[in-house]
Amino acid sequence: MTDRLAGEQPAESRDQSAADERFMREAIAEAQAAACEGEVPIGAVVVCEGKVIARAHNRRELDEDPSAHAEFAAMVAAARALGRWRLTGCTVYVTLEPCCMCAGLMVNGRIDRCVYGAADPKGGALGTLYDLADDARLNHRFTVTAGVLEHECAELLRAFFSSLRTGASEAPAEEGGVRAASTHSSKQGLAACQAANAVPAAAVRSCRPASRRVRRVLLAVDSFKGSASSAQVETWLAEGMRRGDSALDVVALPVGDGGEGTAEALCDALGAHPRSARAHDLMGQEIEASYLAFEKEAEAPGYASAGAFIEVASVAGLTQSSGSPAAALAASTYGVGELVLDAVSRGATTVYLGLGGSATSDGGSGMLAALGARLTDADGRPIRPGLEGLADVAHIELEPANEALRSVRLVALCDVTNPLVGPRGAVRVFGPQKGLPTDAVGDLDRHMIRFGALLDASCRATLNPPFRSLPGVPGAGAAGGLGAAVLALGGSVVSGVDEVLDLVGFDRALAKADVVVTGEGMLDEQSASGKTPLGVARRARAAGVPVIAVVGGREDRLDDIYRGGIDVVLPIIRRPMSLSEALQPDETRENVVCAGETVARLLRL
Numbered sequence: 001m002t003d004r005l006a007g008e009q010p011a012e013s014r015d016q017s018a019a020d021e022r023f024m025r026e027a028i029a030e031a032q033a034a035a036c037e038g039e040v041p042i043g044a045v046v047v048c049e050g051k052v053i054a055r056a057h058n059r060r061e062l063d064e065d066p067s068a069h070a071e072f073a074a075m076v077a078a079a080r081a082l083g084r085w086r087l088t089g090c091t092v093y094v095t096l097e098p099c100c101m102c103a104g105l106m107v108n109g110r111i112d113r114c115v116y117g118a119a120d121p122k123g124g125a126l127g128t129l130y131d132l133a134d135d136a137r138l139n140h141r142f143t144v145t146a147g148v149l150e151h152e153c154a155e156l157l158r159a160f161f162s163s164l165r166t167g168a169s170e171a172p173a174e175e176g177g178v179r180a181a182s183t184h185s186s187k188q189g190l191a192a193c194q195a196a197n198a199v200p201a202a203a204v205r206s207c208r209p210a211s212r213r214v215r216r217v218l219l220a221v222d223s224f225k226g227s228a229s230s231a232q233v234e235t236w237l238a239e240g241m242r243r244g245d246s247a248l249d250v251v252a253l254p255v256g257d258g259g260e261g262t263a264e265a266l267c268d269a270l271g272a273h274p275r276s277a278r279a280h281d282l283m284g285q286e287i288e289a290s291y292l293a294f295e296k297e298a299e300a301p302g303y304a305s306a307g308a309f310i311e312v313a314s315v316a317g318l319t320q321s322s323g324s325p326a327a328a329l330a331a332s333t334y335g336v337g338e339l340v341l342d343a344v345s346r347g348a349t350t351v352y353l354g355l356g357g358s359a360t361s362d363g364g365s366g367m368l369a370a371l372g373a374r375l376t377d378a379d380g381r382p383i384r385p386g387l388e389g390l391a392d393v394a395h396i397e398l399e400p401a402n403e404a405l406r407s408v409r410l411v412a413l414c415d416v417t418n419p420l421v422g423p424r425g426a427v428r429v430f431g432p433q434k435g436l437p438t439d440a441v442g443d444l445d446r447h448m449i450r451f452g453a454l455l456d457a458s459c460r461a462t463l464n465p466p467f468r469s470l471p472g473v474p475g476a477g478a479a480g481g482l483g484a485a486v487l488a489l490g491g492s493v494v495s496g497v498d499e500v501l502d503l504v505g506f507d508r509a510l511a512k513a514d515v516v517v518t519g520e521g522m523l524d525e526q527s528a529s530g531k532t533p534l535g536v537a538r539r540a541r542a543a544g545v546p547v548i549a550v551v552g553g554r555e556d557r558l559d560d561i562y563r564g565g566i567d568v569v570l571p572i573i574r575r576p577m578s579l580s581e582a583l584q585p586d587e588t589r590e591n592v593v594c595a596g597e598t599v600a601r602l603l604r605l
Helices: 013-036 070-082 100-109 150-167 186-196 229-245 260-272 323-332 332-343 364-368 387-392 399-403 426-430 437-463 477-489 496-502 504-512 525-529 532-542 561-562 586-605
Strands: 002-006 043-048 051-057 090-096 114-116 143-146 214-222 249-252 273-280 284-294 305-310 350-354 374-376 396-399 409-414 492-495 515-517 547-551 566-570
Touching: 002 323, 013 043, 013 070, 013 090, 013 114, 013 150, 013 387, 013 532, 013 561, 043 070, 051 070, 051 399, 070 090, 090 100, 090 150, 114 150, 214 229, 214 504, 214 532, 229 249, 229 260, 229 374, 229 586, 260 284, 260 305, 260 396, 260 496, 273 332, 284 332, 284 515, 305 332, 323 387, 332 350, 332 364, 364 374, 387 437, 396 525, 409 477, 409 496, 426 437, 426 477, 477 492, 492 496, 492 561, 496 504, 504 532, 515 532, 532 547
Parallel strands: 090 114, 114 143, 214 249, 214 515, 305 350, 350 409, 409 492, 515 547, 547 566
Antiparallel strands: 002 143, 043 051, 043 090, 273 284, 284 305, 374 396
8 A cells, every 4th residue: 555645655544554445435325326337336435524425326327428427426426525626635545546536526626635445557647657647737736545455356346257257258458457448338249147146246345255154143123103113122122133043143233313213222332321401392382301322432533432322302303293384383493492401510521412203394593592502584573483583583603502512523424415495304204294385385495495594694704614505514404404514513414324323333233244134114225325224234334244135125126325325225024914003012022033043043043
């Protein structure tokens, strides 16, 4: 592995090398996904502040797009995730040395660093044929680290083209080894390869050898909503698996994605304990609410030793709302802010907000008000609670709220990437589900647009935000716009499943696993957008560990699910029954136990 920067030769620390290998494995997982689609296996991820913010793989053939290179697509996705075209502070990890087009985009995007695996002697533009990262004639230069997991990256390409030649006699003769990586596979060869099922073979998946008997199974299952918690499902699966094979070592790790059941998963994994506090519910009634407090050793930069987890749904959830238009317009996140203040007053330095299941559409204005922010109308009076109050807002002052959260890290966990406003915004997409009248969402979205502009301006007056426009940041529309309020206070909106997996130490448990079993109540194409099973599968694929998903139900077509890293989907229903019957606790338990036994017997084949 080599590292260089124009005019310098920096020494790379052991920690940096370990991080580079970890993120390159994420890129390799994307390359494997490309191979499974019949594409040349090249993958990329973009990392900012120690987190993967975008990922992509080569899709030139499928999209018939000459620009659909892995790193090109990943950088475009990263710009959208950050809400800015400048990728300052970002590192691009890619399995093959970038070409002139992609290296040029790195220059224009102002990235800090590129890390690649295998060199490309036929098109490499970061040191092999050209060196665009260190060209004094260009207006930006960046660090390049070459050869990270070079053998694994090169072997993916060799195996792919070997399979292509085996499955398609018309594959171009010159496509062999790494030298073939920059050439286009023919449409005929691609079709023949896919038809022969050559691509998904073991040559392009780093799975355990089939002859090795499975000993350790890692359970990382989300809750079956309305039926059983994550811990319950895993307990029943383990019971069934031991019934099917008593020699299995089954390790249960309750997980979640920021929605229902996440608090219980964190409670089990972190040894957290509940705390009670008085707070107002979404309609302004005072209630006794609870949240989790925990202390843990820091495992990654930014993790604090004292933390709290607050489920937004505990004070502003759909189960507390009547669902009427009047309730949807008045529903407020004020109680969320009260719980945040209580946690901070008791020593929490990191506060996580689980945004799933909210019934509010107030843009987080209630939470901001509870934290001390001043939201007033043209006459200087406080605005009304809820979305209806946003029609009157004329001024927002965030300084008091920022002072209340001084030295506190606020993190919102969600599984959506919707912006605050517009066709995919909080009001138009989620409002009708919460009771807002469908024929009024256009007018209501205009209230949110006005609020978003004022919130953005107030944020810029107090902070130097990394985004170009707050309302357009992916995730700003989560929980009826609560994501935007978190961002305006200098907090972050992150993938719930990735954050939870980090908190519970998933990667450490994965390193010892032969197979991962994940799942949730209903697996469908929406699950690919950020739900627990796909978050688990991405990490398992990067580590070369096969994944089985045990689910309550599934859609007919799960193409994106399988491409995302899940190998087998196993529904739990053991005999014909109605949905209401299947949701009964005793039936759920027996179904899951039997599914666990089936998994164990499959693993013995």
